[in-house]
Amino acid sequence: MRKKIIAGNWKMNYCVNKGEAFVEEIKNSINTDEVDVVICPNFVSLDRISDAIDGTSVKLGAQNVYFEDKGAYTGETSVDMLAAVGVSYCIVGHSERRQYFAETDEIVNKKAKKLLEKDICPIVCVGETLEERESNTMFEVVEKEVRDSLADIDKELIANKVVIAYEPIWAIGTGKTATAEQANEMCKFIREVVAKMYDEATAEKVRIQYGGSVKPSNANEILNMSDIDGALVGGASLTNDFVAIVNY
Numbered sequence: 314m315r316k317k318i319i320a321g322n323w324k325m326n327y328c329v330n331k332g333e334a335f336v337e338e339i340k341n342s343i344n345t346d347e348v349d350v351v352i353c354p355n356f357v358s359l360d361r362i363s364d365a366i367d368g369t370s371v372k373l374g375a376q377n378v379y380f381e382d383k384g385a386y387t388g389e390t391s392v393d394m395l396a397a398v399g400v401s402y403c404i405v406g407h408s409e410r411r412q413y414f415a416e417t418d419e420i421v422n423k424k425a426k427k428l429l430e431k432d433i434c435p436i437v438c439v440g441e442t443l444e445e446r447e448s449n450t451m452f453e454v455v456e457k458e459v460r461d462s463l464a465d466i467d468k469e470l471i472a473n474k475v476v477i478a479y480e481p482i483w484a485i486g487t488g489k490t491a492t493a494e495q496a497n498e499m500c501k502f503i504r505e506v507v508a509k510m511y512d513e514a515t516a517e518k519v520r521i522q523y524g525g526s527v528k529p530s531n532a533n534e535i536l537n538m539s540d541i542d543g544a545l546v547g548g549a550s551l552t553n554d555f556v557a558i559v560n561y
């Protein structure tokens with residue numbers, strides 16, 4: 314039985330004081346062992362949010378990382394730096410990073426591997442554009458992203474540490490949610506790709522989230538689908554809606 318994982322991706326929202334106040338307000342209502350709950354604030358808020366969730370079951374996630382250990386990489390943040398403030402998950406390859414910051418599958422793969430070296434769980438995002446869905450190339454596109462982003466990662470790590478987030482780009486921040494069936498169809502397909510890359514046992518264990526306009530009104534249906542093991546929540550993670558989603 315795969316434990317559900319619900320992660321809030323704050324993106325570039327909330328300065329530290331506001332973020333901290335929000336976490337103080339909701340933390341008791343999202344303190345649960347039934348699902349893994351992760352909050353992903355911006356880099357400069359990680360340390361204070363880490364303190365704010367201390368003593369709860371809520372985990373800290375980052376939104377990005379760099380794959381080099383240290384050195385002359387102005388503006389970048391290493392895995393050790395994340396670990397030092399208590400980060401246990403890190404989103405990699407979000408479509409906004411792929412689109413605005415030219416992140417490729419190869420970069421995503423390097424980041425995921427570096428995170429795993431230090432025992433931080435990567436949340437690896439994949440997903441097709443509207444054009445790709447309409448031209449029916451979405452399975453091809455997503456398969457390539459999954460294969461290339463997860464290349465050369467040990468199957469034990471895939472089964473126990475890696476989280477895959479299926480986020481159709483056309484459903485992110487648009488209010489357009491994939492239907493629960495569409496989301497499940499792709500998550501199931503991703504599981505089949507993992508089975509082809511590794512084996513059935515690994516595919517049965519890997520957790521696959523859906524992300525894209527998840528809100529309280531659709532969370533229950535989405536999270537009860539056979540192959541969806543959680544949600545990556547953007548906009549709705551900034552309000553009390555997040556509490557409702559966690560308690561779906």
Ligand code: PGA
Nearest residue numbers: 485486525526546547548
């Ligand atoms: P959204 O974002 O929930 O605002 O659509 C999801 C995401 O980008 O992770």
